[in-house]
Structures are given as C-alpha cells and as structure tokens.
Amino acid sequence: MDQVKNYLLPPKAPREYGFFVDGRWHEGRDQFERLSPGHGVPVTRTAKCTPEDLNAAVVSARRAFEDRRWSGLSGAARGAVLLRVAEILRQRRDEIAYFETLENGKPIAQARGEIDHCIACFEVGAGAARLLHGDSYNSLGDGLFGMVLREPIGVVGLITPWNFPFLILCERVPFILASGCTMVVKPSEVTSATTLILAEVLAEAGLPDGVYNVITGSGRTIGQALTEHPDVDMLSFTGSTAVGRSCVHAAADSNFKKLGLELGGKNPIIVFADSDLEDAADGAAFGISFNTGQCCVSSSRLIVERSVAAEFEKLLAEKMARIRVGDPLDEATQVGAITTDQQNTTILDYIAKGKAEGAQLVAGGQAIDLGKGQYIAPTLFTGVSPDMAIARDEIFGPVLCSMSFDTIEQAIELANDTVYGLAASVWTKNIDKALTVTRRVRAGRFWVNTIMAGGPEMPLGGFKQSGWGREAGTYGVEEYTQVKSVHVEIGKRSHWIA
Numbered sequence: 001m002d003q004v005k006n007y008l009l010p011p012k013a014p015r016e017y018g019f020f021v022d023g024r025w026h027e028g029r030d031q032f033e034r035l036s037p038g039h040g041v042p043v044t045r046t047a048k049c050t051p052e053d054l055n056a057a058v059v060s061a062r063r064a065f066e067d068r069r070w071s072g073l074s075g076a077a078r079g080a081v082l083l084r085v086a087e088i089l090r091q092r093r094d095e096i097a098y099f100e101t102l103e104n105g106k107p108i109a110q111a112r113g114e115i116d117h118c119i120a121c122f123e124v125g126a127g128a129a130r131l132l133h134g135d136s137y138n139s140l141g142d143g144l145f146g147m148v149l150r151e152p153i154g155v156v157g158l159i160t161p162w163n164f165p166f167l168i169l170c171e172r173v174p175f176i177l178a179s180g181c182t183m184v185v186k187p188s189e190v191t192s193a194t195t196l197i198l199a200e201v202l203a204e205a206g207l208p209d210g211v212y213n214v215i216t217g218s219g220r221t222i223g224q225a226l227t228e229h230p231d232v233d234m235l236s237f238t239g240s241t242a243v244g245r246s247c248v249h250a251a252a253d254s255n256f257k258k259l260g261l262e263l264g265g266k267n268p269i270i271v272f273a274d275s276d277l278e279d280a281a282d283g284a285a286f287g288i289s290f291n292t293g294q295c296c297v298s299s300s301r302l303i304v305e306r307s308v309a310a311e312f313e314k315l316l317a318e319k320m321a322r323i324r325v326g327d328p329l330d331e332a333t334q335v336g337a338i339t340t341d342q343q344n345t346t347i348l349d350y351i352a353k354g355k356a357e358g359a360q361l362v363a364g365g366q367a368i369d370l371g372k373g374q375y376i377a378p379t380l381f382t383g384v385s386p387d388m389a390i391a392r393d394e395i396f397g398p399v400l401c402s403m404s405f406d407t408i409e410q411a412i413e414l415a416n417d418t419v420y421g422l423a424a425s426v427w428t429k430n431i432d433k434a435l436t437v438t439r440r441v442r443a444g445r446f447w448v449n450t451i452m453a454g455g456p457e458m459p460l461g462g463f464k465q466s467g468w469g470r471e472a473g474t475y476g477v478e479e480y481t482q483v484k485s486v487h488v489e490i491g492k493r494s495h496w497i498a
Contacts, residue, residue, distance in 0.1 A: 008098060008108060008329040014042040015099070017192065019049050019216050020199040022060035023209025026053070028216070032189050037105035038328040038337035038373040044103060046192040049217040051225050054184070057213040058231050061155045061182040064210030071152050071180035079126035082174050084205035086122040089115060092201065099193040100166050101328045105337030105373070106291055108329050118170035121456040121472065125174025128477045132178065140487075147486040152180035153258060154233030156480060157226040159219070160195065161239045162188035162339050163294040163396075168238050168262075169195055171460060173212070175476035176236075182211045186226050190340060192216045219243070228254045234480065236260040238296075240394075241420075241465050260469035260479055262296065262461060264394040265422030268415040269299035269451065270437060273308045275427035277315060279449065284400065285319040287425065287451045289335050289378045293398035294343065296466075297423035299451060301391060303414045306404040313382050313402055317363040320378045320400075325368055335398065337373045344374045347397030354381050354390040359401065386417055394420070408433060415441045421463025425451045444470075 014033065018025040028047025036043045064070060070078070089096070097111035104111075137146030156176050160168050165187055176183055187195035195214055202212050215222055227235055227250040234257055237247050241263040251257045269287055271280045287299030304312050328336035338344040344367075351365050364379035376398060384391050384401040391401050405411040415424060415437070424443035428434050434448045444462040447453055459475035461467055469479050 010036055010039045010041050010102065010329070011043055014045050015193065016045045017047065017196045017216070019047045019053060020196060020212075020214040021053070021057045022213065023203060028053075032216070034103055034190055034193075036102045036337075036373070037339050038101075040372045044099070044193045046189070046196070046216045048189075049215045049222055051221065054215050054222055054225050054229070057184045057215050058155060058229055060210040060213055061184050062231055064208060065152070065154055065182040069208040070177070070182060070211045073180075075130040075132055075178070078178060078180065079129040081202075081206050082122045082126035082129065082177060085174070085201055085207075086119045086126070088201045088204055089119045089122065092197070093119075096166060096194050096197055099197065100191075101336070103191040103193055104162065104165060105328050105339050107333040107336045109331055109333070110291065110336075114164065114167045117456070118166055121170040122174045124456045124473065125178045125477070128175065128474050129178035131474065132477050132481070134483075143490050145488040145490060147488070149484040149486060150478065150481040151484055153480050153482050154181060155231065156181045156183040157229065157232040157235040158183050158185045159223050159226065159235070159237045159239070160185065160187050162191040163291060163296070165191035166194040166198070169198065171456065171472050172236055172476070173198070175472060176480050177207070177211070178477045179480040181234075181480050184213045184215060184226060184232070186215050186217070186219075186223050189216060189218050224250065227251065230255045232257055234258040234260065236471075238262045240264055244467065260471065261467040262471065263422075263465060263467040264420055265296045265298070265462065265466055266301060266392065266394050266418045266420045267297055267299050267423040267425070267443070268301045268303050268418075268441065269425040270411050270415055270427065270441075271302065271304040271308075271312060272411075272426075272428035272430070272433055273305040274429050274433075275449070276429070277308065277312055280427040281312060281315045281319050283425065283427065283451045284316055285323065285378065288400040289320070289323055289398050290452060292335050292338055292376070293347075293378075294339060294396050296394075297445060297452060298396075299423075299425055300395065300400055301414075301418075302400055302402040303405055303411055304402060305411075306406050309402070309404045313362060313380070317380055320363040320380055323378050325375055325377060326370065327373070335375075335378060337375055338397070341374070343396060344376070347376055347395060347399065350390055350393070350395045350397070350399060351376075351379055354384075354388065354399070354401070357388045357390065359384045359388060359390060364398070386414065392418070408436060412437060412440050419465045422466035423447075423462075
C-alpha cells in the first residue's frame with residue numbers, strides 16, 4: 001500500500017475475494033463490486049453466492065461438528081488456536097484496518113483501535129474455552145449423584161452488519177469457537193472483506209477445516225436462507241429490530257433454532273447538573289459521533305437537567321463543531337463517511353423531519369461536500385419533545401436530540417420511554433443518583449461518567465426490543481451451549497416390581 005506521511009491512499013485496483021467453505025476457497029459465479037463510501041472508487045469484489053453454496057457450507061459445518069474434530073478437543077487445545085489467532089491479528093492489524101476503512105468509511109485510527117479490541121476478544125475467548133464447565137449436585141441423597149453438563153449447541157449461523165464488520169464478528173466468533181461449535185458466517189454484502197480475511201487467519205492458526213465457513217451475498221437471499229435452514233442449530237443476528245423480528249418468524253417456521261439477537265437502540269445519555277459538564281459534553285459528542293453515529297449503542301437521546309440545559313447544549317454544540325470530519329484514510333479524521341447511499345439518504349431525511357417537527361437545530365444538520373464520498377456533520381437538535389420521530393426512531397447517524405428534566409423520576413421516565421433497551425449512560429458526581437438511575441433504567445449496557453467503555457470480559461446485549469441473549473465473556477460462551485442434566489444412581493436399585 002502506498003503511504004505518504006500518515007495518509008493512506010485508496011487502492012489502484014479492487015481486491016478480489018472468493019468464498020470459504022470446508023477449508024478451501026471457491027470462486028463465485030458472479031461478483032459484487034464495493035465502492036469506497038469515502039472515495040467513490042472500487043475497493044473490493046466479493047462473490048455473490050447461491051443457495052447451493054450455502055447448503056454446501058452448512059453440510060461442511062455439520063460434518064465438522066459431528067465428527068468432533070473441534071468440539072472433541074480439550075478447552076486448552078481450542079484456547080491455543082484462539083491465542084494463535086490473536087497473534088496473527090497483531091501482525092495483520094494495519095491490513096485489516098485498511099480494508100475495514102475502505103469498505104465501511106470509518107476513520108483509519110478508529111479501525112485500528114477496533115482491531116485491538118478484536119485481538120482482546122480472541123484472548124478472552126481462549127481463557128473462556130479453558131474455564132467453561134458444568135456443575136455437580138451432591139445433595140440428592142446417598143443413592144443419587146447429579147451433574148450438569150454444558151455441551152456445544154452445534155452449527156451456528158452468524159449474520160453480521162455493515163457498521164462494525166470486524167468488531168461484531170470478533171465479539172462472537174472466538175466465543176462460539178470456545179464453546180466447541182462450528183459455524184457458517186454471512187457478512188453484509190457491502191463489507192465482506194475482513195470476514196474473509198479472518199478465514200485466512202483462522203486457517204493459519206490451525207482451526208480444522210469446516211469449522212469456520214463464509215458465504216457472501218445479499219441478506220434477502222443468503223441471509224434469509226441461512227435463517228430458515230433446518231440444519232442450523234442456532235442463529236446469531238446483529239442488525240435492525242425489524243429484521244430481527246423476521247428472524248424470529250423464520251426460526252419458528254423452520255426448526256425452532258435458538259436465536260441470539262442484538263438489535264436496535266435509541267439510547268439515553270442522562271446528564272445531571274452536578275456532573276462535570278466538560279466531561280459530559282465530550283462524552284455526548286463522542287457518543288453520537290463515533291462511527292458516524294452508525295452504532296447501535298450510540299447515545300442519541302440527550303436527557304439533561306433543566307437548570308443547566310442551555311449551558312450544556314451550548315458547550316456541546318461548540319464541541320461538536322470542532323469534530324474533524326474528513327477522508328477516512330486521514331489519520332486526523334474523527335468522523336468519516338456514511339457507509340451506504342441508502343443510509344446517507346435516511347439520515348438527511350430525519351434531519352429534515354426534525355426541522356419540520358419544530359426542533360431547533362443548533363449544530364451541524366447538513367451534508368459536507370469534500371469533492372468525493374458522502375459525509376454529514378454531527379448534528380444537535382434542542383427543543384425536542386418525546387413524541388417527535390427524531391426522539392423515537394433509531395436514525396443510525398450522527399443526530400442527537402436534547403430533552404430536559406427537573407427531577408430524577410422524570411429523567412428515568414424519559415430514559416425508559418422507548419421500545420429499545422440496549423445501552424444507557426448517566427453523568428453525575430452523586431453516587432446515590434448514579435446507582436438509582438443505573439438500577440432503574442432498562443438497558444443491557446450501562447456507563448457511569450463514561451461512554452462506550454469496557455472490554456470483552458463483560459457481556460453485551462439488550463433489553464426489550466433490543467434483542468435476546470448475551471455475547472462476549474463467559475456469558476457469551478455459555479450462550480452457544482446446551483445444558484444437560486445427568487443423574488447417576490449409586491448402589492443397587494430399589495426394584496419397582498417385587
């Protein structure tokens with residue numbers, strides 16, 4: 001790759017990928033060409049797979065599971081492979097971040113940070129593989145002994161989105177592998193490159209053939225077929241709540257497969273007057289602008305105490321105006337390009353809707369013309385009421401709406417006034433307030449005086465219509481297991497028939 005100082009350039013020609021089944025690369029009959037959202041030039045070509053290709057991948061994963069080439073290994077042996085993956089990812093960090101940036105449009109510095117998180121996921125997964133265990137019951141009397149076994153659920157279908165193609169993949173894959181399962185992965189068709197690169201990494205690390213298979217193509221064809229496939233034991237899907245609902249119906253209509261769903265969010269950031277307002281403003285600006293707001297845990301609803309609302313909104317608007325929006329391959333960029341044309345249109349439509357509904361625009365609110373690519377300035381609306389579309393719908397872009405409260409009860413009520421429950425944040429120096437809000441706001445992830453912090457040791461997931469199940473950490477390994485109760489009789493049986 002050409003590099004001038006700290007500025008990376010787009011490739012001169014797109015990189016071509018096949019798809020990966022049973023430890024081998026295969027060519028597709030047709031290809032999908034991806035244009036960089038930050039530069040408008042072709043960067044990758046990936047295969048458009050067929051339902052027949054998907055069936056072959058499921059057969060491969062099933063065979064690898066049933067012959068126990070992976071699940072039959074010790075946790076230590078599985079963990080050793082995952083540690084080797086982490087080491088190879090360190091060696092290929094810049095390459096993976098580069099293609100993540102090219103296809104997604106996120107800033108290159110952010111992409112590198114995400115790869116570091118992914119390395120940590122494999123390291124935590126390696127430890128979890130060794131720690132996974134069942135339980136015993138020595139309380140059933142002298143004649144009976146009980147055991148609870150955790151066994152891998154089987155073949156897992158994994159469908160990942162375009163906003164964090166590699167990060168969300170790696171928040172799942174090492175924990176699925178730690179459990180002993182095999183898998184078929186379907187990445188978004190616009191951001192498939194790094195999922196395919198991981199296939200190379202896993203093979204180099206010694207993962208047996210057939211354990212990790214990648215099928216590329218559209219969600220309507222390949223994604224739907226994977227969801228409905230009768231020989232897939234569990235499906236993990238990350239995406240919109242609407243598509244998650246369709247996964248529930250498809251699973252029920254096929255084989256009642258288990259589902260893990262991480263879906264939408266309309267997440268509150270609650271700011272009390274006694275907080276460090278400078279810190280809270282920086283956190284709010286980061287929380288809505290990270291990954292151009294295309295983040296399911298983005299803090300898109302600001303709920304600020306009325307006595308400091310005007311002061312805080314002015315401080316926040318000034319901070320948002322200084323965010324560096326630009327070429328994703330520029331090291332100085334903080335907010336990159338919007339990933340797809342459709343999402344770009346959706347965000348701009350919501351900004352127009354916010355104006356039409358009477359909200360006051362105090363920062364951003366416009367597309368930014370850099371001569372190429374598609375960019376939107378981080379946007380802040382004030383005077384927002386809870387019934388406005390910008391306050392209720394997941395916009396999935398850098399658009400923050402501000403509402404005020406007078407009492408802690410009002411703050412909690414506003415925070416919970418949503419069908420979602422993925423994440424939340426509270427800012428206060430009063431521990432009583434912090435704990436009260438933390439315990440009463442319904443969200444799967446919570447931050448106090450910080451935002452989007454933490455590592456893969458902690459579980460990820462949502463309440464309400466934000467999803468089912470948990471990913472990462474020991475919870476994330478257990479998610480991909482089944483529990484079996486075993487009863488062992490000791491001594492001679494007391495006969496039923498005299």
